[in-house]
Amino acid sequence: MKKKSLTPEQSEALLKVLQTRFEKNMNRHKGLKWEKIQTKLEANPEKLWSLNEMEETEGEPDVVDYNQKTDEYLFFDCSPESPKRRSLCYDYPAWESRKANKPESNAIDKASEMGIEILNEEQYRKLQELGKFDQKTSSWVQTPSSIREHGGAVFCDRRYNTVFYYHNGADSYYAARGFRGSLRVLEF
16 A cells, blocks of 8 residues: 655655646636645645656646635646556456456546546546647546446547547557546645
8 A cells, every 4th residue: 555645855846846837837727826725735745645646647737726615726637648547447347347458457446546536528628728638648537327337438538629528448448548637625
């Protein structure tokens, strides 16, 4: 079991990376102040650990929303292409059903291990309003149970300046398909 905390040095280094990204991409979070976000992250070391997991897999997490009512910040993976957590089935039942050539893991469990959630379709479309993502790759998104019950799962990508929402067998996996995560940070 991985320890879900960072050393003070790791925390400081990650906060610098996140601050630099935040300042470079103000279009993603107009009106927000980094100091408030950093204070909240420092008060939530487990969330900081999850952001580090996102960063280590080249997800380039960044703040994309703030809920004033709940005082909650929302981070998404903002890397241009799907993060380096690819070649994964959609979920454990799909992984388990494969008789041959099983991938290393599955997207749902991997996200859970990282302490994040896979983007849903609405979140994925919101991300695409902030830039152009997944122009060469694709990303699994949360699949409605009505589709999953029939063995399918859904993913999205951006081609021809359009966001597409597709289906595939949940047990499929491709080198160019990963998943994007979201992380909510609030006071407990």
